[in-house]
Amino acid sequence: MKISEPVSGLRDYSADSRILYTSGLAAVLGSLSALAAWALLEMIALFTNLFYFQRWSFVSRDPWQAERHWWLVLMPILGGVLVGLIARYLSPKVRGHGMPEAVETIVFNDGKVQPRVAVLKPIATAVAIGSGGPFGAEGPVIMTGGAVGSIVGQLLPVSGSERTVLMVAGAAAGIAATFNCPMSATLLAVELLLFEWKPRALVPVAIACVVAGTVRRLLLGPHSLLQMAPTGAPVYHSAMLGALALGIVAAFVATGLSKAVYFFERLFESLPIHWMWWPAIGGLGIGLGGWVFPKALGVGYSVMQQMISGDVEWKLLGGILIVKSLMWAFSLGSNTAGSILAPLLVIGGALGGALGHLMPVMTTGAWVLVGMTSVLSAAIGAPLTSAMLALELTHNGGLMLPVLLSCIAAYAVSVLVMPRSMLTEGLSRRGLHLSREFGVDPLETILVSKAMHTSVFALPENATRRDAADWLSKMEQRGGEAWSHWQRIFPLVDNEGRITGTVTRSQLVAAARKDDLSVPLARDANRDPKTISPMTTLRSCAMSMAESKLTSYPVVSADGKLLGIMTISDLLKGRSEEAHREGDRERILRLRWPFSSSHGPAVGSAGNERREGLPSDEFEENE
Numbered sequence: 001m002k003i004s005e006p007v008s009g010l011r012d013y014s015a016d017s018r019i020l021y022t023s024g025l026a027a028v029l030g031s032l033s034a035l036a037a038w039a040l041l042e043m044i045a046l047f048t049n050l051f052y053f054q055r056w057s058f059v060s061r062d063p064w065q066a067e068r069h070w071w072l073v074l075m076p077i078l079g080g081v082l083v084g085l086i087a088r089y090l091s092p093k094v095r096g097h098g099m100p101e102a103v104e105t106i107v108f109n110d111g112k113v114q115p116r117v118a119v120l121k122p123i124a125t126a127v128a129i130g131s132g133g134p135f136g137a138e139g140p141v142i143m144t145g146g147a148v149g150s151i152v153g154q155l156l157p158v159s160g161s162e163r164t165v166l167m168v169a170g171a172a173a174g175i176a177a178t179f180n181c182p183m184s185a186t187l188l189a190v191e192l193l194l195f196e197w198k199p200r201a202l203v204p205v206a207i208a209c210v211v212a213g214t215v216r217r218l219l220l221g222p223h224s225l226l227q228m229a230p231t232g233a234p235v236y237h238s239a240m241l242g243a244l245a246l247g248i249v250a251a252f253v254a255t256g257l258s259k260a261v262y263f264f265e266r267l268f269e270s271l272p273i274h275w276m277w278w279p280a281i282g283g284l285g286i287g288l289g290g291w292v293f294p295k296a297l298g299v300g301y302s303v304m305q306q307m308i309s310g311d312v313e314w315k316l317l318g319g320i321l322i323v324k325s326l327m328w329a330f331s332l333g334s335n336t337a338g339s340i341l342a343p344l345l346v347i348g349g350a351l352g353g354a355l356g357h358l359m360p361v362m363t364t365g366a367w368v369l370v371g372m373t374s375v376l377s378a379a380i381g382a383p384l385t386s387a388m389l390a391l392e393l394t395h396n397g398g399l400m401l402p403v404l405l406s407c408i409a410a411y412a413v414s415v416l417v418m419p420r421s422m423l424t425e426g427l428s429r430r431g432l433h434l435s436r437e438f439g440v441d442p443l444e445t446i447l448v449s450k451a452m453h454t455s456v457f458a459l460p461e462n463a464t465r466r467d468a469a470d471w472l473s474k475m476e477q478r479g480g481e482a483w484s485h486w487q488r489i490f491p492l493v494d495n496e497g498r499i500t501g502t503v504t505r506s507q508l509v510a511a512a513r514k515d516d517l518s519v520p521l522a523r524d525a526n527r528d529p530k531t532i533s534p535m536t537t538l539r540s541c542a543m544s545m546a547e548s549k550l551t552s553y554p555v556v557s558a559d560g561k562l563l564g565i566m567t568i569s570d571l572l573k574g575r576s577e578e579a580h581r582e583g584d585r586e587r588i589l590r591l592r593w594p595f596s597s598s599h600g601p602a603v604g605s606a607g608n609e610r611r612e613g614l615p616s617d618e619f620e621e622n623e
Contacts, residue, residue: 015199022162025152026169026204030211033145033173037212038219040122040137040144041178047130048298051075062302063132064294072132073287076297076331079131080283083336084276086124093117094124095335099139099380100426103193105146105167112154113167118147124337128279132286132297134328135338136345138178145174161200168193169205173212179225181392182206182213184385191382192423195438224395225301226308231363231398242359243402246352246367247374247409253351254378254414257329257344258422262429264333275335282334289327296324300346304372308365308394312353320350340422341376348375366399370406377407378414381421441539442578443571448541449534451573452555452564458491461500465517465524468503472512486569489552491562492525498560501525531556534563538574541566 042058049057052066052075066072087095093114105113125140149170153163168189176185189205190197268278290297296319303320328343352371359367369390377386383404390396390403414421420428459467475482490508492501503511503525511524532541532553545551551568 013199015203018162019200019203022158022165022169022200022204023207025156025166026173026208027211029145029149029152029166029170030173030176030208031215032148033141033170033208034177034212034215034219036118036122036144036148037137037141037174037177037216040126040141041220043122043126044129044137044299047079047126051079051131062295063290063297068291068294073291076132076283076286076290077280078283079127079133080279080281080286080334080336081277082127082131083124083279086120086127087279087337088274088276091116091120093143094120094337096139096337096426099142099192099340100423101143103423104427105150112163113143113147113150115147115151118144118151121147121337125339128337129299131283132290133283133331133336133338134286134289134296134298134300134324134343135332135336135340136299136342137339138175138341139339140337141174141178141339142171146171165194165201165204168201169208172205173208176209176212177216179389179393180213180216180220180222181389182209184389184392185209185212187385187388188382191385192380197438224393226305226393228308228365228369228394228396229363230396231366233363233398235362235399235401236360238360239362239402240405242367243370243406244409246355246359246370247377247406248413249355250348250351250371250374250406250410251378251413251417253347254344254375254410254422255418257325257347257375258379258418258425260325260329261332261422262425264330265335265426266333268334278334279331279336282331282336285330286327289323293319293323295319296327299342300324301342304346304349304368307349307353307368310364312356312368314354317350317354320346321354324350340379344376344379345372348372351375362402363396363399366402369394369396369399370402373403374406374410378410378418379422381411381414381423383407383411442581443538443542443574446538446574446577447534448532448536448538448555448566449563451538451570452534452566453486453570454564456491456562456565457487458493458562459503459521461492461494461522463492463521465511465514465519465521468508468512468521469517472509486567487565488567489529489554489565491529491554491565492522493562497562499529499531499554499556499562501527502529502554529554532566533558538571542571545571 041060045058045060046056048061048063049055049059052063052072053061063072063075083094091114093101094117121140121143125135125137129135129137146167147170149166149168150163152170153166158166171193172185172189175188176182179185186202186206186209189209190202194201194205268275268281271278271281286297295303295316303316306316324343325347328347332338332340349368349372352367352369352374355371356367373386373390376389377383380386384407387400387404387407391400488505490503490505491499492503493499501522503521507524511519511521530544530548530550530553532544532555534555534557536544541553545553545568553566554562555564555566557563
C-alpha cells in the first residue's frame with residue numbers, strides 16, 4: 001500500500017530539475033529568434049527597396065520617401081498577390097497577424113507548428129510590409145520564433161508543457177529582439193501567451209528574452225527604438241488626470257479599431273472569390289490610401305519618432321487617425337501577413353498627440369507616448385507589457401506614472417466594453433473559447449483533510465462473506481434509500497485502525513451471494529489499495545483520480561491508519577467554496593457611532609450570516 005502524496009510532498013512550486021534543461025534550450029532559442037528578427041527586418045528593407053526604389057539594397061527606407069508615381073499604387077496590390085500565392089500553394093498559416101495564431105497553437109494545438117511556417121511567415125510578411133503594408137514585423141516574428149521553438153520541442157523528447165514553453169520562449173525572444181525590449185517581451189509572454197505563472201515557464205522565457213536582447217545589441221546596436229529626451233520635471237496631478245482621461249478615450253478607440261478589423265474580415269468572407277485574392281484587394285486599399293497620405297505606408301517607426309520629437313502637426317495626426325487606421329483595418333481584414341503592434345502604437349501616438357493639445361503641458365512627446373501605450377493596452381489587454389514598453393522604447397522612466405495610469409485605465413474600460421480583445425475575437429469566431437483570466441485554483445488551497453468524509457462504514461480485517469451477506473440483507477430491507485448512499489468502497493482495518501484492504505460495493509454484493517459464506521472477505525478484497533494522504537491538495541487528488549480512473553480513495557495517515565474516504569463528489573466542495581467567495585456579499589465590520597441603537601451582529605447583504613468553513617458537516621448530516 002502506497003500513500004499517493006506524503007506531507008513532505010507539499011511545496012510552493014512544482015518545478016524540478018527539468019527547468020535547467022528547458023532554460024538551456026531557451027537560451028539557444030533566444031539567439032535564433034534574434035537572428036530571425038534581424039533577418040526579417042533586413043528582408044523588409046530589401047523588399048521596400050525593390051518595390052519602391054527599384055534597387056537591390058538593404059538600407060532601411062520608408063515607402064513614402066520614394067518619388068510619387070501613379071504606378072506606386074499598384075505595388076501593394078502586387079505584394080498582396082504574392083502573399084496570396086504563398087498562402088495558397090505553400091502554407092495558409094502565413095495569413096493573419098501572428099499573435100492569435102500563436103495563441104491558438106499554444107492553447108489548442110499543444111505547441112505544434114509546421115516547420116515550413118518558420119520560413120514562409122517572415123517571407124510573406126516582408127513582402128506585405130515591403131510593398132507598403134501598414135503593418136509591423138512583431139507578430140510574424142512571434143510566429144517565426146514560436147515555430148522555431150516548436151520545432152526544437154518536436155525534435156527532442158519533451159512533454160507537451162515543455163514544448164509549449166519552448167514555443168513561447170522563441171516567440172517572446174522575437175519580440176525582445178525586434179523592439180529591444182526584453183522585459184516587455186517577458187511580460188507579454190505572461191499576459192498573452194503562457195496562460196500560467198510557474199517557474200518552469202517564466203524562467204526559460206525570461207532567459208530567452210535576455211539572450212535575444214543581448215544578440216540584438218550585437219546585430220542592430222544598443223540604442224532604443226525611439227529617441228526621447230529624459231523627463232526630469234515632476235508630473236503634476238493635473239497631468240495624471242489627463243492621463244486618466246486619455247486612457248478612457250483610448251479604450252473606445254481600440255474598441256472601434258477591433259470592430260473595424262473584423263467588420264472588414266466579414267466583408268471579405270462574403271466575397272464570391274477565392275481567399276487567395278483577398279490580400280490583393282486589401283493591397284488596393286493600401287495603394288489608394290498611400291496615394292492620399294503617403295506616410296501611412298510601411299511600418300511607421302519613423303513616423304513614431306517624428307511625433308515623439310514634437311512634430312505633431314494636424315495634417316500628420318489626421319492622416320494617421322483616419323487614413324492609416326482605415327488602410328490598416330481594411331488590409332488586415334483581408335487576412336494578409338502583418339502585425340498589429342506597430343500600427344496600434346502609431347495610431348495611439350497620433351491620438352495622444354491630438355488630445356495632448358487639450359492636456360496640461362508635459363515633456364515633448366509625452367502625450368504621444370502615453371497615447372501609444374494606452375491604445376495598445378486596451379487593444380491586446382496587456383497593461384503591464386504596454387507600460388513597460390514605454391520605458392524600453394524610449395529609455396525614459398520619468399513618465400512611468402502617467403503611462404501606467406493611462407494603460408490601466410484603458411485596460412479597465414476595455415474589459416468592460418469589449419467581450420473579446422483584438423487577439424481573441426478571431427478565435428471566438430472559429431468556435432474556440434479562451435479566457436484571459438487566470439488565478440490560483442481553489443482546489444489547490446484546500447486539503448483532503450478538510451473535504452473528506454469522516455463518518456465511514458469500515459469492516460474488520462477478519463470479516464467473512466457472511467458479514468457481507470448480513471450487510472446485503474440490511475441494504476435490501478432499507479430499499480432505494482440505502483443504495484443511494486455516497487459510500488462505494490469499504491475499507492478493511494485491523495485492531496489498531498490500520499487499513500489492510502478495500503472492497504467495492506459490487507465486490508461485497510458478489511461475495512454475499514456466493515455459496516461458502518465462511519470464506520474471509522479479504523480474499524475478495526484489493527489488498528494493495530490506492531490511498532491518499534490527508535495533507536494532499538484537492539487538485540492533486542483530482543489529478544490522481546483522473547490518472548487512475550478511480551472515484552474514491554481511502555484517506556490514511558502516515559502510519560497507515562484510516563482517517564476517512566475521499567470521493568470525486570467531494571472535489572466539488574472546493575469549487576463550491578470558491579463560488580461562495582465570489583458571489584456572497586457580506587459586511588464584516590459595522591461602524592458603531594455614539595448613541596447608536598444598533599448593537600446587533602454584522603450580517604450578510606441577504607440578511608443571513610454566512611457559515612464559515614466547508615460544507616462537509618452538512619453533507620454528512622444529509623446522508
